[in-house]
Amino acid sequence: MPRSFYARDTVTVATDLLGCTLDAGDCAGRIVEVEAYLGQGDLAAHSARGITPRTRVIFGPPGHAYVYFIYGMYECLNLVAEPDNVPGCVLIRAIEPLRGQDLMAARRGPALKQPRDIANGPGKLTLAMGITRKLHNGVDVTRAGSPLTVREPETAVSPSAICTATRIGIRQSAGLPLRFFLRGNQFVSRF
DNA sequence: TGGCTGATGCCCT
DNA sequence: GGGCATCAGCCAA
Numbered sequence: 001m002p003r004s005f006y007a008r009d010t011v012t013v014a015t016d017l018l019g020c021t022l023d024a025g026d027c028a029g030r031i032v033e034v035e036a037y038l039g040q041g042d043l044a045a046h047s048a049r050g051i052t053p054r055t056r057v058i059f060g061p062p063g064h065a066y067v068y069f070i071y072g073m074y075e076c077l078n079l080v081a082e083p084d085n086v087p088g089c090v091l092i093r094a095i096e097p098l099r100g101q102d103l104m105a106a107r108r109g110p111a112l113k114q115p116r117d118i119a120n121g122p123g124k125l126t127l128a129m130g131i132t133r134k135l136h137n138g139v140d141v142t143r144a145g146s147p148l149t150v151r152e153p154e155t156a157v158s159p160s161a162i163c164t165a166t167r168i169g170i171r172q173s174a175g176l177p178l179r180f181f182l183r184g185n186q187f188v189s190r191f
Numbered sequence: 192t193g194g195c196t197g198a199t200g201c202c203c204t
Numbered sequence: 205g206g207g208c209a210t211c212a213g214c215c216a217a
Contacts, residue, residue: 069201171208
């Protein structure tokens with residue numbers, strides 16, 4: 001997807017990312033669940049307290065990856081939205097595996113029981129796809145040859161197929177309807 | 192089936 | 205030093 005795709009308001013980018021193919025080179029999947037983190041009035045967003053060494057990329061140009069470390073052991077992937085200097089990003093929470101399933105399952109390790117659990121959560125997704133701060137934070141996902149790219153949906157997503165809910169695992173601004181997922185998809189983390 | 196908890200490290204106050 | 209955009213295993217029902 002071109003940079004203009006990401007240079008829009010965060011909620012629009014979030015819903016339009018549903019159905020897109022996320023490609024990490026040796027594996028790929030269909031985005032089925034996302035959350036929007038806004039620049040203003042959203043205390044759950046890392047950008048809520050301004051620019052810090054960690055949040056710098058969220059304030060940078062759109063179409064870049066923001067990867068952060070959480071709970072001492074997990075990485076989470078976001079895609080930066082909004083024009084340059086305006087904060088806003090989309091957390092990628094779950095994918096439906098399309099390519100490299102065996103590799104992803106191997107990366108997840110022996111704890112993995114069912115195929116649907118390969119990447120149905122932000123920490124599982126980055127582990128399965130080999131996404132890390134060291135390799136992926138700040139990379140331009142619109143650049144050909146980037147270690148992380150996004151393509152338009154293989155099958156179109158109709159607006160009626162998108163469910164809206166509150167975000168998972170946050171305390172502040174918890175009531176905002178900023179989580180979006182594909183209706184009935186078995187690879188979503190929570191229905 | 193659902194709730195609780197330990198693991199574990201970084202960021203920011 | 206407190207809190208955190210998580211996960212898996214354990215326990216009680």
